[in-house]
Amino acid sequence: MSLEWEQVNVDAADPVALGRWWAEALGWVVVNDSPEEFEIQPEKDRLPGMIFAPVPETKTIKNRLHLDFRPDDQAAEVARLLALGARHWDGAYGEFPWVTLVDPEGNEFCVLGERRPHS
Structure with a gap:
């Protein structure tokens, strides 16, 4: 049995803006720019990544x-x-x-x- 760390999920009021901020802060690349699931990774196809998803509450x-x-x-x-x-x-x-x-x-x-x- 193996377990691989794939993602950190982050709830966000504005997933695109927050995901772009973290991409800039970490020097990572955007691999999915959908506002419903904005995803960044250290490099394309390199894990773990971060996914930013919309939530209504702050x-x-x-x-x-x-x-x-x-x-x-x-x-x-x-x-x-x-x-x-x-x-x-x-x-x-x-x-x-x-x-x-x-x-x-x-x-x-x-x-x-x-x-x-x-x-």
């Missing part, structure tokens, strides 16, 4: 699941994502080695700092 609470990204340069990447339209998450508190941002529809994600060696 996001109201903190996500139970979010994505973490580890860039080469955290400060530069946070600045780039903010310039693309991300915002700092209002619920962040304390000192952490990561920065929590939200995408244009308010979905949280983290930009991690430098990887620390395991003890």
Whole structure:
């Protein structure tokens, strides 16, 4: 038995706009530009991908699941994502080695700092 991770599904008020934002943020390609199922992947035919589907309700609470990204340069990447339209998450508190941002529809994600060696 095998199990392959295929997609992350994201509910969206505007799947096309949010999908294009994530494609730009990640440097991924659009493989389906339908407003009913907008899909991006790292490269054509390379998984996992992300699908953005329309929902009528808006996001109201903190996500139970979010994505973490580890860039080469955290400060530069946070600045780039903010310039693309991300915002700092209002619920962040304390000192952490990561920065929590939200995408244009308010979905949280983290930009991690430098990887620390395991003890």
